[in-house]
Amino acid sequence: MSPDGASGETYAYLGPELTFTESALLTVPGAAEARRVPATSVNAALQLVLDGEVGAAMVPIENSVEGGVTATLDAIAVSEELRIIREVVVPVRFNLLARPGTRLEDVRVVATHSHAIAQCRGWVDEHLPDVEYLPSSSTAAAGVALTGPGPWPWDAAICAPVVGERYGLTVLAADIGDRSGAVTRFVLVSRPRPLPPRTGSDKTTIVVPLPDDHPGALMEILEQFATRGVNLSRIESRPTGAYLGDYFFSIDAEGHLEDARVADALAGLHRISPATRFLGSYPRADESVPSVARHHRDQAFEEAFRWVRSLARRTGDGDPPRR
Numbered sequence: 136m137s138p139d140g141a142s143g144e145t146y147a148y149l150g151p152e153l154t155f156t157e158s159a160l161l162t163v164p165g166a167a168e169a170r171r172v173p174a175t176s177v178n179a180a181l182q183l184v185l186d187g188e189v190g191a192a193m194v195p196i197e198n199s200v201e202g203g204v205t206a207t208l209d210a211i212a213v214s215e216e217l218r219i220i221r222e223v224v225v226p227v228r229f230n231l232l233a234r235p236g237t238r239l240e241d242v243r244v245v246a247t248h249s250h251a252i253a254q255c256r257g258w259v260d261e262h263l264p265d266v267e268y269l270p271s272s273s274t275a276a277a278g279v280a281l282t283g284p285g286p287w288p289w290d291a292a293i294c295a296p297v298v299g300e301r302y303g304l305t306v307l308a309a310d311i312g313d314r315s316g317a318v319t320r321f322v323l324v325s326r327p328r329p330l331p332p333r334t335g336s337d338k339t340t341i342v343v344p345l346p347d348d349h350p351g352a353l354m355e356i357l358e359q360f361a362t363r364g365v366n367l368s369r370i371e372s373r374p375t376g377a378y379l380g381d382y383f384f385s386i387d388a389e390g391h392l393e394d395a396r397v398a399d400a401l402a403g404l405h406r407i408s409p410a411t412r413f414l415g416s417y418p419r420a421d422e423s424v425p426s427v428a429r430h431h432r433d434q435a436f437e438e439a440f441r442w443v444r445s446l447a448r449r450t451g452d453g454d455p456p457r458r
């Protein structure tokens with residue numbers, strides 16, 4: 136199967152239609168024509184991949200205001216069978232939508248996704264200080280629920296503007312996000328398959344369990360990247376769930392597994408934390424190319440290894456020294 140979009144690929148995503156996740160999926164070449172299966176949660180979307188019902192799933196992983204999407208971070212951290220093959224970054228803008236005839240002062244209960252309310256908290260506190268908030272499985276699900284027959288569990292929904300346009304809902308307030316320029320990052324996740332080729336502008340996601348509880352353990356992890364000139368674009372600690380204080384680190388590093396500096400950093404991590412897991416190398420959404428010092432480039436690693444091997448030969452008649 137091809138890495139994305141092309142012939143025969145099928146997709147799951149956090150649905151229903153008109154979620155931000157669907158708009159992320161529609162940026163994948165071929166996805167608009169492909170079979171797309173909406174799921175009611177991140178876990179349900181990933182399960183469709185694991186069950187072989189679809190080839191890949193688009194799920195949110197990180198928001199510029201609210202941070203990591205823990206459902207995704209945890210699900211991909213524990214499964215041996217999931218790999219990230221692509222990332223997509225989508226701008227997020229929110230409208231407060233209601234059935235026609237509803238006025239702002241009528242709104243007692245608002246529903247939306249937990250990441251959306253967190254991004255609109257300032258506006259809601261200022262304009263609807265007494266409102267009750269109900270979490271919904273996605274922004275679009277909260278909007279769609281207002282279009283069915285009553286009784287309605289909430290008076291208004293915080294959604295992408297397109298939800299109002301599609302369903303004829305009234306815009307009670309537009310662009311209510313607290314931070315203009317907010318973006319959410321999504322990842323396309325499949326079962327293990329050949330890695331997307333190295334582009335020179337790539338990211339590698341890994342999970343590193345904290346090896347054992349001793350001073351400097353986190354420093355040892357970070358050193359593996361620092362000494363090889365590998366920049367990190369995200370590092371988050373998540374509880375393993377086993378007991379209080381047991382954590383793993385979810386890390387995005389600049390570069391591809393085929394970059395010698397990244398492969399060498401992973402080898403170092405494996406030595407200090409053997410349960411380190413590789414979750415994929417894939418092209419960066421922003422296409423930015425990291426500046427890599429001469430001594431961290433592939434050629435410098437190759438030359439250095441050649442030099443080390445040559446030392447053994449120079450000690451005698453060509454055979455490595457005996458122990």
Ligand SMILES: O=C(O)C(=O)C[C@]1(C(=O)O)C=C[C@@H](O)C=C1
Nearest residue numbers: 154155156195248250273274319
């Ligand atoms: O509810 C949606 O529309 C989603 O796609 C989920 C989600 C998220 O998980 O962060 C995506 C983008 C926005 O930040 C708010 C909600």
